[in-house]
Amino acid sequence: MKKLVQHVYDQFGVTFNDRSVLIEAFTHSSYANDHRDEQIRNLERLEFLGDAVLEVTVSEYLYHKYPNHPEGQLTRMRASIVRAESLAKLAKEYNLHQFVRLGKGEEQMNGRTRPSLLCDVLEAFIGAVFVDQGMDVVKDILKAILFPKIDSGAFSHGMDHKTALQELLQRNGVVTIEYTVVDKRGPDHQKEFVVEVNVEGDLFGKGVGRSKKAAEQAAAKVALEMLEESNES
Amino acid sequence: MKKLVQHVYDQFGVTFNDRSVLIEAFTHSSYANDHRDEQIRNLERLEFLGDAVLEVTVSEYLYHKYPNHPEGQLTRMRASIVRAESLAKLAKEYNLHQFVRLGKGEEQMNGRTRPSLLCDVLEAFIGAVFVDQGMDVVKDILKAILFPKIDSGAFSHGMDHKTALQELLQRNGVVTIEYTVVDKRGPDHQKEFVVEVNVEGDLFGKGVGRSKKAAEQAAAKVALEMLEESNES
Numbered sequence: 001m002k003k004l005v006q007h008v009y010d011q012f013g014v015t016f017n018d019r020s021v022l023i024e025a026f027t028h029s030s031y032a033n034d035h036r037d038e039q040i041r042n043l044e045r046l047e048f049l050g051d052a053v054l055e056v057t058v059s060e061y062l063y064h065k066y067p068n069h070p071e072g073q074l075t076r077m078r079a080s081i082v083r084a085e086s087l088a089k090l091a092k093e094y095n096l097h098q099f100v101r102l103g104k105g106e107e108q109m110n111g112r113t114r115p116s117l118l119c120d121v122l123e124a125f126i127g128a129v130f131v132d133q134g135m136d137v138v139k140d141i142l143k144a145i146l147f148p149k150i151d152s153g154a155f156s157h158g159m160d161h162k163t164a165l166q167e168l169l170q171r172n173g174v175v176t177i178e179y180t181v182v183d184k185r186g187p188d189h190q191k192e193f194v195v196e197v198n199v200e201g202d203l204f205g206k207g208v209g210r211s212k213k214a215a216e217q218a219a220a221k222v223a224l225e226m227l228e229e230s231n232e233s
Numbered sequence: 234m235k236k237l238v239q240h241v242y243d244q245f246g247v248t249f250n251d252r253s254v255l256i257e258a259f260t261h262s263s264y265a266n267d268h269r270d271e272q273i274r275n276l277e278r279l280e281f282l283g284d285a286v287l288e289v290t291v292s293e294y295l296y297h298k299y300p301n302h303p304e305g306q307l308t309r310m311r312a313s314i315v316r317a318e319s320l321a322k323l324a325k326e327y328n329l330h331q332f333v334r335l336g337k338g339e340e341q342m343n344g345r346t347r348p349s350l351l352c353d354v355l356e357a358f359i360g361a362v363f364v365d366q367g368m369d370v371v372k373d374i375l376k377a378i379l380f381p382k383i384d385s386g387a388f389s390h391g392m393d394h395k396t397a398l399q400e401l402l403q404r405n406g407v408v409t410i411e412y413t414v415v416d417k418r419g420p421d422h423q424k425e426f427v428v429e430v431n432v433e434g435d436l437f438g439k440g441v442g443r444s445k446k447a448a449e450q451a452a453a454k455v456a457l458e459m460l461e462e463s464n465e466s
Contacts (some may be wrong), residue, residue, distance in 0.1 A: 011247050044303065044304035045302075045303070047304065048304045048307050048308060049293065049296045051292075052285075052289040052294045053289055054290040055289065056285040057283040057288040058287065059282050059284075059286075060265045060282065060285075060363075061279060063281070063282045069278075070277065070278070071278050071280065071281045072277075074278065103448065130293075131296075142347075
């Protein structure tokens with residue numbers, strides 16, 4: 001218990017006023033079930049709250065960070081950030097799972113490193129910080145552990161290539177990205193489209209596909225690979 | 234435009250610092266499309282934000298209001314409050330739709346009173362208040378227009394009878410609600426269960442059903458009707 005308090009202070013600079021809230025956030029339902037007679041609270045209520053707190057803080061961040069992104073793009077970005085897989089990764093990075101009170105059966109079945117548990121614990125922890133410390137402290141923590149990842153494009157993997165290319169290029173301001181069909185060939189039942197993607201007038205990639213949409217995606221993919229290569233060298 | 238500013242002040246006591254944010258929240262995409270050359274922003278980005286702001290404020294309210302409700306129950310309550318139908322009703326109650334800038338085609342097709350538009354405008358308005366005035370003003374507004382409805386059980390309709398009964402009875406603290414199978418009758422393929430529901434030891438209702446679960450729901454329904462009748466008289 002002391003170790004958890006110390007860990008939270010070391011990693012996030014936070015000291016809880018009410019330690020019982022912190023402990024609740026690190027108590028899995030399987031542990032509460034193993035100690036049913038003690039009426040221990042599990043993390044689920046805090047997870048309910050933390051989930052909404054994460055959603056609104058990420059939404060606010062994206063809204064201000066990308067003042068020219070249409071709603072659809074913001075929604076896709078948010079989804080890729082707050083999805084269970086991303087949050088589980090974050091929880092593991094900060095070793096949150098090591099401090100979870102887990103039931104015996106769950107421990108034996110390697111529940112501690114299960115992505116769903118990792119994600120739940122992160123959300124419950126955010127919920128606990130919100131209840132005990134307020135929204136501003138939540139934001140401070142996310143500024144340290146999550147927002148820089150957004151800025152560096154860590155969540156672009158789940159996106160389609162066109163969106164990912166746009167994210168990457170528009171990170172520092174609006175740029176013009178244009179897709180142009182430069183060729184349409186083959187018979188009707190086997191048509192092929194050739195699309196070029198131009199960024200601020202320069203050719204960045206060329207793609208081929210069975211539909212205009214597929215060719216655009218292919219072109220964006222080529223452009224992304226080209227950009228990644230030039231970044232690495 | 235002046236009328237919108239006045240309406241928002243009259244209804245919610247709020248004066249926007251940046252009126253353009255307020256106007257954006259009341260600009261439907263169909264209007265922006267009709268005036269494409271003017272590059273007008275529509276309400277969708279604010280709706281994206283307002284949706285998350287509503288979710289977190291309602292979550293926080295429920296979390297504190299019902300300290301003993303398990304997560305599943307909180308989630309069901311939240312869903313019934315923030316669902317489109319509920320929000321559309323609220324938007325109509327406060328006449329928000331009358332101030333929306335709508336495209337001509339949309340207006341002719343009675344878009345102004347469509348539930349999806351009503352819901353979108355309410356979310357966008359909440360998003361605009363959040364951006365221009367901050368979270369505390371959002372909460373003040375919801376304390377006036379939404380939370381009292383939660384307290385009075387206005388969102389219990391979407392719930393199953395057992396949950397609705399629990400909401401109603403536990404609004405002012407925990408009470409013991411017990412369901413007991415008092416009879417099981419009929420042959421296997423046509424079994425009937427009889428269930429009694431007792432509240433703090435007193436019989437509140439009796440229900441019959443083909444399964445234990447169905448009989449419990451029937452008993453809860455009887456109890457709810459009994460409580461509603463005694464409230465009305």
